[in-house]
Amino acid sequence: MILLERSSLGGPVSQGLRAGPSPLGWIESPPVPGGHVPRSRMREIVFRLRWLLAVIMLACAGWAAHVLLAPPETKKTAFDMRAFLRLSLEGFIRPGYADLLASARRMETTIRTHCDGTDRDDARLENAFVSLLAGWGRIEVVDFGPVAENDRQERLFFWPDRQQIGARQIHRLLASRDSTVTVPENLAGRSVAIQGLTALDRVLWPGATPTNDPIDRAYRCAFAAAIASNIATIAGDLASAWSPGGAASQSWLNPGKTNPRYLEPAEAVLAATKALNRALERTVADRLRLLASTRQGRSEAILPFGRTQRANVLVQANLEGLTRLFAEGGYRVALMLAATRGGVTAVGSSARIVERELATSLATLRSLAALPASGRDDAAVERLNGVVQSLGVSRRQIAAIVGQTTGINLGFNFSDGD
Numbered sequence: 001m002i003l004l005e006r007s008s009l010g011g012p013v014s015q016g017l018r019a020g021p022s023p024l025g026w027i028e029s030p031p032v033p034g035g036h037v038p039r040s041r042m043r044e045i046v047f048r049l050r051w052l053l054a055v056i057m058l059a060c061a062g063w064a065a066h067v068l069l070a071p072p073e074t075k076k077t078a079f080d081m082r083a084f085l086r087l088s089l090e091g092f093i094r095p096g097y098a099d100l101l102a103s104a105r106r107m108e109t110t111i112r113t114h115c116d117g118t119d120r121d122d123a124r125l126e127n128a129f130v131s132l133l134a135g136w137g138r139i140e141v142v143d144f145g146p147v148a149e150n151d152r153q154e155r156l157f158f159w160p161d162r163q164q165i166g167a168r169q170i171h172r173l174l175a176s177r178d179s180t181v182t183v184p185e186n187l188a189g190r191s192v193a194i195q196g197l198t199a200l201d202r203v204l205w206p207g208a209t210p211t212n213d214p215i216d217r218a219y220r221c222a223f224a225a226a227i228a229s230n231i232a233t234i235a236g237d238l239a240s241a242w243s244p245g246g247a248a249s250q251s252w253l254n255p256g257k258t259n260p261r262y263l264e265p266a267e268a269v270l271a272a273t274k275a276l277n278r279a280l281e282r283t284v285a286d287r288l289r290l291l292a293s294t295r296q297g298r299s300e301a302i303l304p305f306g307r308t309q310r311a312n313v314l315v316q317a318n319l320e321g322l323t324r325l326f327a328e329g330g331y332r333v334a335l336m337l338a339a340t341r342g343g344v345t346a347v348g349s350s351a352r353i354v355e356r357e358l359a360t361s362l363a364t365l366r367s368l369a370a371l372p373a374s375g376r377d378d379a380a381v382e383r384l385n386g387v388v389q390s391l392g393v394s395r396r397q398i399a400a401i402v403g404q405t406t407g408i409n410l411g412f413n414f415s416d417g418d
Contacts, residue, residue: 078342081265092329096139115221137317
């Protein structure tokens with residue numbers, strides 16, 4: 001944004017306004033004795049110049065919005081959709097689920113060694129959980145495909161839980177020591193609220209003073225081991241589905257009439273872009289707003305994993321995932337190539353701006369993670385709100401440039417609807 005300061009309208013400028021007929025006669029200043037413009041006249045000139053500048057900027061903004069948001073005039077697109085699908089799979093989806101599976105298996109092993117006494121290092125147990133939570137946070141943006149089937153997403157991460165259903169169910173199980181949930185196969189058929197990451201967090205760290213009762217400890221260990229095994233099983237199913245030759249991979253890479261999910265590449269691109277939009281609009285922005293509210297005195301219990309002060313881990317991983325998806329998951333490459341092929345330099349510029357804004361937002365979040373997790377902090381609130389605003393701008397820019405280069409009519413509320 002260009003800023004016009006009052007001090008920039010001194011000497012030579014004021015003289016230029018008096019020299020000869022002005023093409024904008026309503027700002028022309030008549031000669032005055034002594035060669036100086038009266039202060040009142042100078043204020044009027046400054047006001048009118050600023051008004052003129054505002055009109056010009058609004059006109060330019062309207063033109064830019066027209067260029068970016070107007071649908072293309074032809075169905076031939078510069079965006080290589082099939083190349084994007086391959087890049088998104090190989091550069092983001094597949095490695096993301098592989099990472100989730102590896103961290104889930106590591107969590108299984110850590111719980112087993114912690115509970116059998118081989119390794120009672122509490123820090124190692126917490127690090128394993130943080131790694132698992134971050135692994136999920138980075139790939140959570142992929143809310144389509146096999147994760148949307150068989151309640152997998154809810155079984156992995158039951159949130160939001162406004163009625164505290166999970167907390168109440170786990171409290172009852174810990175009190176009754178129901179042995180059926182300590183068997184992974186049985187747990188998989190029970191309530192989704194007791195199967196995933198939020199449940200594991202509560203069973204391992206129940207909040208109350210740990211009891212020395214060996215029976216209670218043994219039950220919590222068995223329950224936690226079953227949850228970890230269940231998470232690893234779901235992660236394994238997802239990694240397998242997206243592996244080379246897997247059903248999800250085949251469907252993603254081969255849209256067509258015989259494909260029950262995607263009849264054409266545009267449908268798969270739309271699914272990915274809707275998911276990215278949802279993650280930017282709801283997952284990250286909403287959680288960041290909640291995170292900011294805790295720095296203004298609200299309880300951290302409103303956050304996922306806020307009770308154990310790990311909400312930052314999830315939100316930062318979410319933003320890491322979005323940044324990777326855009327930079328390494330096909331968007332940046334496809335958009336830059338589309339800008340070159342279509343001769344639309346504005347698209348390339350916008351893509352670079354989005355990438356830079358995502359990276360800057362992530363750096364801000366990482367710097368805030370080093371601060372105390374609780375307590376009022378107005379400076380942190382201001383920075384978090386700045387990240388929310390930046391992500392909102394990025395979301396709208398992505399909708400504009402992907403819509404322009406693909407020919408897909410995304411609209412302004414494309415996260416909803418078909």
